[in-house]
Amino acid sequence: MTPTGYALLGLLSFGRQLSGYELKQWADASLRFFYASPPMSQVYAELDRLRAAGLVTVKTSGARSTKRYRLSAAGRRVLVRWLRDEPPEPPTLKHHLALRVFFGHLVEPEVLIAQLEAHRRWCDELLVELAAVKETLVEDPAWVYPALVADWGETYFTAERTAADRLTAQLASETDDNDKDKETGR
Amino acid sequence: MTPTGYALLGLLSFGRQLSGYELKQWADASLRFFYASPPMSQVYAELDRLRAAGLVTVKTSGARSTKRYRLSAAGRRVLVRWLRDEPPEPPTLKHHLALRVFFGHLVEPEVLIAQLEAHRRWCDELLVELAAVKETLVEDPAWVYPALVADWGETYFTAERTAADRLTAQLASETDDNDKDKETGR
DNA sequence: GCCAGCATGTAAGGAGTTACATGATTAT
DNA sequence: ATAATCATGTAACTCCTTACATGCTGGC
Numbered sequence: 352m353t354p355t356g357y358a359l360l361g362l363l364s365f366g367r368q369l370s371g372y373e374l375k376q377w378a379d380a381s382l383r384f385f386y387a388s389p390p391m392s393q394v395y396a397e398l399d400r401l402r403a404a405g406l407v408t409v410k411t412s413g414a415r416s417t418k419r420y421r422l423s424a425a426g427r428r429v430l431v432r433w434l435r436d437e438p439p440e441p442p443t444l445k446h447h448l449a450l451r452v453f454f455g456h457l458v459e460p461e462v463l464i465a466q467l468e469a470h471r472r473w474c475d476e477l478l479v480e481l482a483a484v485k486e487t488l489v490e491d492p493a494w495v496y497p498a499l500v501a502d503w504g505e506t507y508f509t510a511e512r513t514a515a516d517r518l519t520a521q522l523a524s525e526t527d528d529n530d531k532d533k534e535t536g537r
Numbered sequence: 538m539t540p541t542g543y544a545l546l547g548l549l550s551f552g553r554q555l556s557g558y559e560l561k562q563w564a565d566a567s568l569r570f571f572y573a574s575p576p577m578s579q580v581y582a583e584l585d586r587l588r589a590a591g592l593v594t595v596k597t598s599g600a601r602s603t604k605r606y607r608l609s610a611a612g613r614r615v616l617v618r619w620l621r622d623e624p625p626e627p628p629t630l631k632h633h634l635a636l637r638v639f640f641g642h643l644v645e646p647e648v649l650i651a652q653l654e655a656h657r658r659w660c661d662e663l664l665v666e667l668a669a670v671k672e673t674l675v676e677d678p679a680w681v682y683p684a685l686v687a688d689w690g691e692t693y694f695t696a697e698r699t700a701a702d703r704l705t706a707q708l709a710s711e712t713d714d715n716d717k718d719k720e721t722g723r
Numbered sequence: 724g725c726c727a728g729c730a731t732g733t734a735a736g737g738a739g740t741t742a743c744a745t746g747a748t749t750a751t
Numbered sequence: 752a753t754a755a756t757c758a759t760g761t762a763a764c765t766c767c768t769t770a771c772a773t774g775c776t777g778g779c
Contacts, residue, residue, distance in 0.1 A: 441633070451620060514692055
């Protein structure tokens with residue numbers, strides 16, 4: 352069982368029969384904010400493995416020959432066991448921008464500042480998208496847990512934005528100091 | 538060029554000649570807080586690739602036949618170009634715990650709370666380690682940028698801890714509500 | 724003498740990405 | 752008609768991890 356496999360089982364645990372395409376769309380609208388959204392090809396590959404293991408059942412329907420997957424009893428057992436008994440791994444973060452800052456001595460501060468500002472805009476966009484997702488979640492008791500994660504995500508990306516702004520300010524003030532040093536001939 | 542390759546070049550850009558072993562140690566003490574720390578085997582494989590590409594030079598020295606690597610002029614050029622011209626990718630997060638919360642409807646709230654508390658402890662430990670690293674960084678102008686990243690990391694993991702606590706409280710209050718519902722016969 | 728830490732690798736495999744390839748349906 | 756969206760897959764590859772394998776050196 353791969354992590355993505357469990358994630359797909361989890362999405363199916365909300366009770367609906369979904370196609371690979373639909374699962375991918377849903378992952379893009381939810382998992383992608385705090386976890387990876389697997390590419391289509393992996394979704395299909397994974398679903399086929401889950402089917403082979405008897406954790407999901409398939410029904411081909413419609414003229415478009417859409418395969419709809421549904422969580423089997425065995426699938427639910429495996430999923431619940433995983434959630435309950437396997438302690439979650441610590442989160443893994445690959446903060447490419449932080450790496451750039453770490454090596455900041457090699458570029459002009461302006462380069463770093465531009466990259467931080469781009470990051471800030473990215474956070475803004477993401478927060479807008481998250482807010483849109485959150486709207487579809489509130490007021491339906493079926494989505495309490497996803498809504499909690501959405502709340503957490505809002506806090507998370509807001510903090511991320513704040514941190515980027517603070518770093519930008521710190522770099523800008525350093526640059527100013529250097530300018531003053533130059534002016535005063537130091 | 539792999540991301541890990543650039544990371545190693547970056548570590549070497551601070552001017553010291555380092556062995557694979559030393560690079561791994563340093564990565565464990567720095568990169569691992571905000572980026573992945575590559576396993577030993579990958580460090581050696583990567584260094585060999587960098588050497589083949591002429592981006593680092595090697596000197597075998599000492600009775601222990603330690604190979605020490607140093608950044609070449611070409612290596613520095615490649616690194617600086619990457620830092621300056623390749624816009625950093627957005628950070629990727631795999632928050633396994635958030636995934637568990639997302640699927641919270643499948644387990645008892647107590648399970649989730651226990652996992653959140655474990656996460657909180659993990660954050661605490663990490664913050665202690667980070668503080669220790671930070672101490673070695675301050676007051677030496679060579680480490681200004683790593684120190685900025687360490688500051689950011691402190692904020693980051695503190696926010697992470699706060700979020701975990703808040704979620705724990707939310708789950709606990711929900712459980713209480715249900716208990717009251719039961720008591721009053723609802 | 725022996726264990727912890729220093730030091731370097733090889734081999735195999737797993738998870739995930741990218742590129743490629745195809746075809747049906749719906750709305751304009 | 753034609754473009755966007757729905758829909759499913761295969762093949763190749765990359766990055767990374769895990770497990771294995773070996774040997775030196777310094778301190779107790």
